[in-house]
Amino acid sequence: MITARIIPLFLAMTLLLALPAYSQAAGKNIDSPAAQFVQKLGDKALTSLTAQGLPKGERSRRVRTLLRENFDITTIGRFVLGGHWREATDKQRAEYTKLFENMIVETYTRRFADYSGQSFKVLGAAPSSGGGDTIVKSQILQKDGPPVDVDWRVRDKGGMKIVDVLVDNISMSVTQRDDFDGVIQAGGGDIEALLSTLRKRQSGESNTSKQASKH
Numbered sequence: 001m002i003t004a005r006i007i008p009l010f011l012a013m014t015l016l017l018a019l020p021a022y023s024q025a026a027g028k029n030i031d032s033p034a035a036q037f038v039q040k041l042g043d044k045a046l047t048s049l050t051a052q053g054l055p056k057g058e059r060s061r062r063v064r065t066l067l068r069e070n071f072d073i074t075t076i077g078r079f080v081l082g083g084h085w086r087e088a089t090d091k092q093r094a095e096y097t098k099l100f101e102n103m104i105v106e107t108y109t110r111r112f113a114d115y116s117g118q119s120f121k122v123l124g125a126a127p128s129s130g131g132g133d134t135i136v137k138s139q140i141l142q143k144d145g146p147p148v149d150v151d152w153r154v155r156d157k158g159g160m161k162i163v164d165v166l167v168d169n170i171s172m173s174v175t176q177r178d179d180f181d182g183v184i185q186a187g188g189g190d191i192e193a194l195l196s197t198l199r200k201r202q203s204g205e206s207n208t209s210k211q212a213s214k215h
Helices: 002-019 035-051 054-072 075-081 092-111 170-186 193-214
Strands: 119-127 133-141 147-158 160-167
Touching: 035 054, 035 092, 035 119, 035 133, 035 147, 035 160, 054 092, 054 160, 075 092, 075 160, 075 170, 092 193, 160 170, 170 193
Parallel strands: none
Antiparallel strands: 119 133, 133 147, 147 160
16 A cells, blocks of 8 residues: 555665765765765755754755755656556646645655664666666665665756665565556556545645644
């Protein structure tokens, strides 16, 4: 279900944005534009989004701004929807893209509020196998447990944007695409099944936020 599996797609992104740079990072092309882009993104997120006592609404606004500036949400969302994108009407595409972004923002906002001081290091960068993109390699350094290998696919078309994340060589976009497709197929192949699920998720999170603000 989306509520159970949505986090893996953006867990690595959240870790990057919420983790401070590790000063001993080293590797090939560590000073490449893409590697520096990932490094600076992490630094900016750390100073902007992890402050204790930051109101949820303000944290959410900052997350959305940083997300739009550094991640190609339209490209990611279209890929995750797969062939269903072609089947969707313009109205459905517009609603899906909005709900998809809102879902990411809500996930990020919760996780930044729970930041507990992990770190990461950028190892280097290299062209993607298909060409056109750059893969920035990194490791998440956990306080308890082994490091996690994370690769960031960066695309530069008039400005760098992250378009996918691979955790231990598994594409998180592909994982989420399978999840979304499962929801649609369970609903008879109708994209409205996915939109309905995303609407309910957003409505539930909105109600939870309102209740929390009363306490």
